[in-house]
Amino acid sequence: MELTDSVAVAQARDGDSGAFRMLVERHSRHLFRLAYRMTGHQEDAEDVVQETFLRAYRQLAKFDDRASFGTWLYRIAANCSLDLIRARKRRSENQEGPEEGAPDPIQSLADGAPTPERLALSGEVERRVAGALDELSEMERAAFVLRHYEGMCIDDIGRTLGVQPNAAKHSVFRAVQKLRRALEPLVSTA
Amino acid sequence: MMNHLSEEQFVLYYYGESGGSAGVREHLDACEACRGEYANLQRVLNIVDAAPVPERAANYGAQVWRRLEPELIGRGTRWTRWLVPVRWPMRHWAAIAAMAGLVVAAFLAGRYYPKPHPSPQMAAGQVRERILLVAVGDHLERSQMVLVELVNAHPGQALDISSEQERAGDLVAENRLYRQTAARTGDASVAGVLDELEPVLLEIANGPARLTSEEVDKLRRRIEGDGILFKVRVVGSTVRHREEKAAANPGQKSL
Numbered sequence: 001m002e003l004t005d006s007v008a009v010a011q012a013r014d015g016d017s018g019a020f021r022m023l024v025e026r027h028s029r030h031l032f033r034l035a036y037r038m039t040g041h042q043e044d045a046e047d048v049v050q051e052t053f054l055r056a057y058r059q060l061a062k063f064d065d066r067a068s069f070g071t072w073l074y075r076i077a078a079n080c081s082l083d084l085i086r087a088r089k090r091r092s093e094n095q096e097g098p099e100e101g102a103p104d105p106i107q108s109l110a111d112g113a114p115t116p117e118r119l120a121l122s123g124e125v126e127r128r129v130a131g132a133l134d135e136l137s138e139m140e141r142a143a144f145v146l147r148h149y150e151g152m153c154i155d156d157i158g159r160t161l162g163v164q165p166n167a168a169k170h171s172v173f174r175a176v177q178k179l180r181r182a183l184e185p186l187v188s189t190a
Numbered sequence: 191m192m193n194h195l196s197e198e199q200f201v202l203y204y205y206g207e208s209g210g211s212a213g214v215r216e217h218l219d220a221c222e223a224c225r226g227e228y229a230n231l232q233r234v235l236n237i238v239d240a241a242p243v244p245e246r247a248a249n250y251g252a253q254v255w256r257r258l259e260p261e262l263i264g265r266g267t268r269w270t271r272w273l274v275p276v277r278w279p280m281r282h283w284a285a286i287a288a289m290a291g292l293v294v295a296a297f298l299a300g301r302y303y304p305k306p307h308p309s310p311q312m313a314a315g316q317v318r319e320r321i322l323l324v325a326v327g328d329h330l331e332r333s334q335m336v337l338v339e340l341v342n343a344h345p346g347q348a349l350d351i352s353s354e355q356e357r358a359g360d361l362v363a364e365n366r367l368y369r370q371t372a373a374r375t376g377d378a379s380v381a382g383v384l385d386e387l388e389p390v391l392l393e394i395a396n397g398p399a400r401l402t403s404e405e406v407d408k409l410r411r412r413i414e415g416d417g418i419l420f421k422v423r424v425v426g427s428t429v430r431h432r433e434e435k436a437a438a439n440p441g442q443k444s445l
Contacts, residue, residue, distance in 0.1 A: 017262065024258060025251030032250065033243050042244055053258050055352045059399060079350040129241040147205060148238060154207060162348035176201050180234050187233035
């Protein structure tokens with residue numbers, strides 16, 4: 001019989017690696033989806049999944065049994081993703097500064113929208129959506145992914161990201177505003 | 191005159207968040223302009239769903255476990271982890287192994303080589319010194335990264351520092367080794383900064399993983415107040431310079 005998460009967590013705490021393995025196998029795919037949407041890169045998402053389980057294993061004793069293990073795990077994954085995005089951003093800032101007079105990336109995404117037929121044929125929509133998501137700040141992207149794809153309420157997003165609900169709400173708003181600016185030209189021609 | 195709905199109201203309504211959704215529904219029924227605006231927002235958010243996520247195989251969980259298992263087994267208890275810091279990068283193991291090998295070689299050279307010909311000992315000493323400089327320079331750089339990440343954390347926000355904590359835990363073990371070696375070789379500046387760095391790393395490694403905004407600020411003040419980041423930068427840069435000099439002039443002593 002398949003163990004529930006809470007039974008598996010209790011057994012894993014007692015040193016049963018098989019129970020922890022079951023949790024890993026059960027949650028990995030969903031974690032990957034979340035991590036990929038947060039980071040936008042397959043390799044980074046793989047690293048996030050790995051790091052999330054390492055952190056979870058280390059903090060297993062701190063896990064509150066009354067909470068959902070899945071939600072707890074997704075919180076860790078969201079924070080791992082944020083750490084990774086910040087580290088990546090710092091690295092790229094150290095490597096090269098923004099070019100003087102460089103065009104606004106959001107504006108350039110919105111400019112010159114090709115016809116819907118071409119968009120549909122070339123997968124341009126997918127690329128533009130990915131590009132628009134990449135232009136969000138790490139907090140905006142995290143809050144938006146948790147709201148839009150994971151269906152988390154604003155209060156839970158705030159708790160997950162360690163910010164006040166109001167800050168989480170504004171991050172979602174800013175993300176939606178930026179996405180509208182970047183993507184509205186695509187839908188208004190449809 | 192009718193007040194149109196704000197963008198915030200549209201977004202909250204779209205996501206079903208509380209906040210007068212009945213009023214919004216009524217307004218949308220009555221106002222064509224807002225209905226159009228809302229339809230635009232719906233279309234944009236609907237195409238966001240077009241962003242694909244690469245599919246993972248059905249056995250993806252098993253693949254993750256295979257990568258994870260050696261790490262978890264290596265982790266063991268706190269005590270065994272201290273004895274065997276399994277997550278040290280390979281180059282550190284290589285440097286430490288090379289140092290140990292050279293110490294043995296130097297001992298044997300001193301024991302069995304005739305006294306009037308000390309050159310093998312000198313060469314071994316110079317190589318050992320260079321390996322130590324590379325390893326210490328790298329250690330200081332990685333310590334600096336941990337400290338910089340904590341100092342640059344968003345002020346006034348809680349923070350999960352488990353990643354920094356884990357790295358600090360690994361760095362503590364290395365730090366102790368390098369500090370003792372630097373003290374033995376009479377390198378006072380390196381030994382001094384490693385001595386100051388150790389309690390900071392210990393504090394990060396042994397503290398809570400999730401810091402409140404007050405704790406983040408306290409930690410930042412601790413790092414900034416002691417000037418440890420500055421000292422690590424300065425000594426790190428000096429060590430790198432010495433290492434470069436030693437590499438350029440292998441026959442000369444760089445200390």
